[in-house]
Amino acid sequence: MTRIWWRGKNAGTLKRGGLVEVIEAKPNLDDIGGLECLKRWLSQRRPAFGAAARDYGLPVPKGLLIVGIPGTGKSLIAKATASVLQLPLLRLDMGRVFGGIVGQSEANLRSVIRTAEAVAPCVLWVDELDKACSGMAGSGGSDGGTSSRVFGSLLSWMQEKIKPVFVVATANDVSQLPPELLRTGRFDSMFFVDLPDAKERTSIWEIVIAGHHRDPRSCDLTALSKETEGFTGAEIEGAYREALHEAFAEGREPTPDDIHTAIAATTPVAKLMKERIEALRKWAKGRARDANTATSLADATSRPSRRVQSMN
Ligand SMILES: Nc1ncnc2c1ncn2[C@@H]1O[C@H](COP(=O)(O)OP(=O)(O)OP(=O)(O)O)[C@@H](O)[C@H]1O
Ligand SMILES: [Mg+2]
Numbered sequence: 001m002t003r004i005w006w007r008g009k010n011a012g013t014l015k016r017g018g019l020v021e022v023i024e025a026k027p028n029l030d031d032i033g034g035l036e037c038l039k040r041w042l043s044q045r046r047p048a049f050g051a052a053a054r055d056y057g058l059p060v061p062k063g064l065l066i067v068g069i070p071g072t073g074k075s076l077i078a079k080a081t082a083s084v085l086q087l088p089l090l091r092l093d094m095g096r097v098f099g100g101i102v103g104q105s106e107a108n109l110r111s112v113i114r115t116a117e118a119v120a121p122c123v124l125w126v127d128e129l130d131k132a133c134s135g136m137a138g139s140g141g142s143d144g145g146t147s148s149r150v151f152g153s154l155l156s157w158m159q160e161k162i163k164p165v166f167v168v169a170t171a172n173d174v175s176q177l178p179p180e181l182l183r184t185g186r187f188d189s190m191f192f193v194d195l196p197d198a199k200e201r202t203s204i205w206e207i208v209i210a211g212h213h214r215d216p217r218s219c220d221l222t223a224l225s226k227e228t229e230g231f232t233g234a235e236i237e238g239a240y241r242e243a244l245h246e247a248f249a250e251g252r253e254p255t256p257d258d259i260h261t262a263i264a265a266t267t268p269v270a271k272l273m274k275e276r277i278e279a280l281r282k283w284a285k286g287r288a289r290d291a292n293t294a295t296s297l298a299d300a301t302s303r304p305s306r307r308v309q310s311m312n
Helices: 036-049 051-056 074-085 104-119 129-133 146-160 198-211 221-227 233-249 256-264 274-284 297-302
Strands: 020-023 063-068 089-092 122-126 165-171 189-193
Touching (some): 036 051, 036 074, 036 189, 063 274, 074 089, 074 122, 074 165, 104 122, 129 165, 189 274
Parallel strands (some): 089 122, 122 165
C-alpha cells in the first residue's frame, strides 16, 4: 500500500496518518477467487458512473455494504471496486475520525466528506465499519452520543450526495451496525460473503500459488481444495505461506508434504467461531445478497460444502 501527498485544500485530511489515505495498489477482479455474484454486480455497475447513465436518468451510484466472515476477501474486493470502476481509491480510517476535543469528530467527518468530494469521482472505502459503530448507544456502548451524531451525518451525506463518491463499507459484526444504516436507500446493495465452496477454494489456491511466483499447475488444486474445506481465503494463503517458510528455511522448494503439514496445523476460524458464523448467516438470509454465487441465501443451506457443520 502506498500513500501519496495531497497538496489541495484538505491536505491535512489526506496526508500520511490523516483521516483518509489514497491507496494506489489496487487488486483486479482476477486476483480474487470466487465471489462471482459480487464481481458480476460490480462489472455491471461500471457504466453507471458515466455521463450516458445520467442522460439516461440513472442516479449516481451510492455504494455497497459488504458483510461477512473474517478473512473471506471483503477488503480485497472493496479495493478491487476501484479497479473495476477505474476510479481513485480513498480509505477512510473511521477510528481516526473519532477523538479529540468536543465537536472534533464531527469536524473530522466534514473534512473527510470535503476531501472525497474534491477528489470525486472516486471510491471511498470505509473498512471495518462495525468497529467504528461500537461506541454507539444502540450497540451497548456510550460515548455521549458522538458516534451517533457522526454516523447520522455520514448517513445523511450518503443519502443526499450528488458528487460521484461511491462508498464501499465492509463489516464483520453486523450486530454493531445501526438499523438506520441498513435502511433501503443508503447503499445500492448489501452483500454477504460466506466461506468459499470447493470451486472457489480451487480458484483461491490457484491465485495464491501464482501470487507467490509458482506454477499452480504443479499442485493438485482439487485435492488442496478438498483438504481445506471450511478455510477462508486468508487461511489458505496463510497455510501456503507457512509451507513456503518451512521450505525456505531448508533452502528448497515447498513439497506437497509441507503444504499438507501447514494445512493440518491450521484451525480455521469457521471452527473457532461456529456459532457466530451461523448467526451471521441467519442474519444475512433475506437481508443481503449472496456474494459467492448466484444462488440466493435462501438456498444456502443446501450447499453442504460451505456449511460449517460439515467440518465436524
Ligand atoms: N477470495 C479470495 N481470493 C483470493 N485471495 C483471498 C480471498 N479471500 C482472502 N484472500 C487472501 O486473504 C487476505 C485477507 O483477505 P481480506 O483482508 O480481504 O479479508 P476480509 O474479509 O477483509 O477479512 P477481515 O474481516 O478480517 O477484515 C487477502 O489479502 C488475500 O491475500
Ligand atoms: Mg477486511
